[in-house]
Amino acid sequence: MDEWVPVDLIHLSDGQGVSLVLRAVERYEARRARVRAECLISADFMNARLEANIWLDRLEEWEEALRRLSAGEDASWPQGSRGLELYFHPHDNGWLSISVHDPDRLTVALGLEPMPEWIDEHEANLQRLRDAYGAS
Secondary structure, eight states, X not given: OOOOOOEEEEEEEOSSSOEEEEEEOSOOOTTOSEEEEEEEEEETTEEEEEEEEEEGGGHHHHHHHHHHHHTTOOEXXXXXXXXXXXXXXXXXXXXXXXXXXXXXXEXXXXXXXXXXXXXXXXXXXXXXXXXXXXXX
């Protein structure tokens, strides 16, 4: 039996202790509407782990958010969510401001300078998640 490995949809880090990871932690089940996930947030002032869901029918919204970010525009995901929401603001100097908002547990703002190819890596993460859950 193949060992299932969690899949990171989002993995942003500056290599200096600031990071945001949204990881699918639930074993593959064909055509599920949602996947149990965890959101891991680290900075010098905090470490947090939030239980979350990744709604597979909202992956196209994440793809669109990546397009907007690639164009230097602000983006949020998922839009209209009642749970975890992520807001991204790219700066001209390469920095990225991120707001993590979970209405019942936490709101925090982070700033980091991701690697230049971070958009390409996140497009690959998105495809990896789609492949793992049959959400093409």
